[in-house]
Amino acid sequence: MKRARQVRSGVLVRGRYQGEGIGLVDDKGRVAIPSSLRTTLAANAPKADGKTGGTVIVGPHQKSKCLVAYDQGYLDILAEQLDRREAEHTGPGGEFDYNIKRRAAAGEAVPFDGSGRFIMPAFPRFYASIGEHAFFYGVLDYIEIWDPATLIAEPDIADNVKAAARFHMMQKGLTL
Numbered sequence: 298m299k300r301a302r303q304v305r306s307g308v309l310v311r312g313r314y315q316g317e318g319i320g321l322v323d324d325k326g327r328v329a330i331p332s333s334l335r336t337t338l339a340a341n342a343p344k345a346d347g348k349t350g351g352t353v354i355v356g357p358h359q360k361s362k363c364l365v366a367y368d369q370g371y372l373d374i375l376a377e378q379l380d381r382r383e384a385e386h387t388g389p390g391g392e393f394d395y396n397i398k399r400r401a402a403a404g405e406a407v408p409f410d411g412s413g414r415f416i417m418p419a420f421p422r423f424y425a426s427i428g429e430h431a432f433f434y435g436v437l438d439y440i441e442i443w444d445p446a447t448l449i450a451e452p453d454i455a456d457n458v459k460a461a462a463r464f465h466m467m468q469k470g471l472t473l
Contacts, residue, residue, distance in 0.1 A: 311370050312337040314435030317458075319445070319465040321430060326422055328431050330366070330413035334440050338409070342368035349411030355442070356404030357424045362447055364417075364425045367439040369406070374438065417442075430471065432462045446473050 316333025330338060330353070342351040355366045367375075387393040409415035417427065425444055432443045445462045448454055466473060 311341050311368070313437045314338070314440050315437065317432070317434045317461045317465065319430055319432055319462075319469055319471075321469075322417065322422075322427060326417040326419065327414055328417055330409060330415070330440070331433050332413065334433055334435050335409075335413035337435070338366075338368055338413075338440075341370055350409050352406050353409050353415055354404040354406045355415075355418055356402075356421050358441065361441070361451065361453075362425055363444075364421050364427070364442040365404075365439045366433075366442055367404075371439060430466070432465065434458055434461065449473055 314334055314337050316331060318331025318333065320328040320331065322328045329335075338353060339349065339351055342353070344351050352369060353366050354369065354372070355364055357363075358365050383393050403421070405418040405421070407415050407418060417431070425442065426447055427442065427444045430445055432445045432448055434441045434443070443462070445466055448462050449459050463473065
């Protein structure tokens with residue numbers, strides 16, 4: 298398996314999430330991460346015992362009605378970004394917008410197996426209106442997980458992403 302983690306100039310480099318796919322969500326919320334994304338996730342978050350699988354953090358997106366999924370290593374990057382944003386939005390008297398961190402802090406770490414299967418946490422799944430199908434899309438630092446119909450209806454989503462969702466649904470014989 299190609300490792301997504303490398304060391305450059307003494308710094309560990311995380312693999313970037315690229316790829317997409319549709320996952321069937323069962324009645325218990327189990328879904329499989331598409332292999333193109335799972336390979337990077339497993340390399341970024343390997344199990345300590347060397348076995349396949351690992352941990353993925355899943356939570357609501359800060360702005361869109363979808364979920365984000367990422368490895369533990371992204372938490373430090375996210376916290377640093379949020380600290381900078383918080384400092385930039387601190388008003389007179391030292392008050393800042395507490396919602397900046399509240400939006401990003403709602404993640405839950407869940408295990409995934411060697412096939413990429415994990416149980417989608419209930420509240421995030423409810424928040425994103427994810428039913429029987431979940432569309433996964435890698436956006437370099439993390440993975441977005443969408444209800445396909447919600448993604449198609451979202452006006453701010455790039456046409457190529459909508460086309461990818463339609464394509465993968467069509468490949469499975471599903472219509473929106």
